[in-house]
Amino acid sequence: MVFTAPGGPEVLAPGSVALPVLRPDDVLIRVAYAGVNRPDCLQRAGAYPPPPGASPLLGLEVAGEVVAVGSEAPREMIGARVAALTPGGGYAEYCAAPWQHCLPVPENMALAEAAALPETLFTVWHNLFERGMARDGERVLVHGGTSGIGTMAIMLGKAFGLEMIATCGDEAKCDAARSIGADLAINYRTEDFVEAIRAHTGGKGVDIVLDMVSGDYVARNLKCLAEDGRHVTIAVLGGMEANLNMAVIMSRRLTLTGSTLRPRSNAFKSALADEIAANAWSLFTGGELAPVMDRVFPLADATAAHARMEAGQHIGKIVLEVSGG
Structure with a gap:
């Protein structure tokens, strides 16, 4: 073609x-x-x-x-x-x-x-386990939970002992994410994912965000991260620029990274x-x-x-x- x-x-x-x-x-x-x-x-x-x-x-x-x-x-x-x-x-x-x-x-x-x-496996392996340094028992938030990347991240994460949280655009997709293995699926159209994660984790947050949206999601993602958390960007579907509070990044020792394959x-x-x-x-x-x-x-x-x-x-x-x- x-x-x-x-x-x-x-x-x-x-x-x-x-x-x-x-x-x-x-x-x-x-x-x-x-x-x-x-x-x-x-x-x-x-x-x-x-x-x-x-x-x-x-x-x-x-x-x-x-x-x-x-x-x-x-x-x-x-x-x-x-x-x-x-x-x-x-x-x-x-x-x-x-x-x-x-x-x-x-x-x-x-x-x-x-x-x-290959494309999703290579991408998820590098960004979740190498750049994101995922370790057994950690919590991960992945946006686009029913995309090719999202489904691969959920499956691989569960296989390696991670707690997987996904955002999806409707309830049917949330059900699909849970059926794949997501521990929590959040409908971002009806629920604030920042508040949902705060409630689910007792205020502790997640260790890694695997983000395909970028743009104004980045500041919200950082609110979801636990101390020493890692934010890994793999796409910029929501925009290439983000406004960040660098003092928050410093005080919580957050890591922002990303890659293209x-x-x-x-x-x-x-x-x-x-x-x-x-x-x-x-x-x-x-x-x-x-x-x-x-x-x-x-x-x-x-x-x-x-x-x-x-x-x-x-x-x-x-x-x-x-x-x-």
Whole structure:
């Protein structure tokens, strides 16, 4: 799927491009399924250009079969089923990705589910456990609890002994968040999440906020944090600027951090993949955890997939079927 000019979901259309040229560390994946993520929508709208050297095509995660390898990639990967974090190019029949950014997909794991994992898993692992320094028994607030990131954060957090609190936009989504494992789900349209967290925690607050909103949410988030709390920003859907009381940050010893994943170096993403492979991937390949799947659209219906994401109708991951399998 391609687009010739930025715009709404309707600018997406089928097209043909040349096969990706493999770099030495790359593998060529025959794509079975590709995940849909918010950065795809931003790139399509002209607000998130691909980093230098990345494919201009959309798609940051895929699952499928390796059909060719670069000169420095392991030849034994040919024929392997993999899920891959990609620098772009996932909305296509074939996609190139560094072999170190691939995770093995066993036969008992559906490729549609495998394609729904890399972007959110890499993002949540790095921001919650590495930047956020989450530790067993801590409390976490995650906004957008039924988004792909939100559902992944709830599942992973519970698997690693965290108390998970989520905000959602309606009662049905709050029910969905609780069914995934959220200890508390707050309807932010009918309830002040700051007051709800204060009541739930007896005034102690949470240890980490995983924030996708930013803007005027930041000051409210800081009111939710316990002393020595960590505020981790991973998106700015509510605006890029925030007004902060630095004296409060100092006196409560708060940490504000954040990150973006796509522009990071291949070496960083390779190290992150190794960390995930060692600590979290078996939770999914072994069946203990599974991504929350919203809907699978044919690749040709990518317009509808983007419209659903932008309307906020989804619960969990939206995936595109390319060749299936």
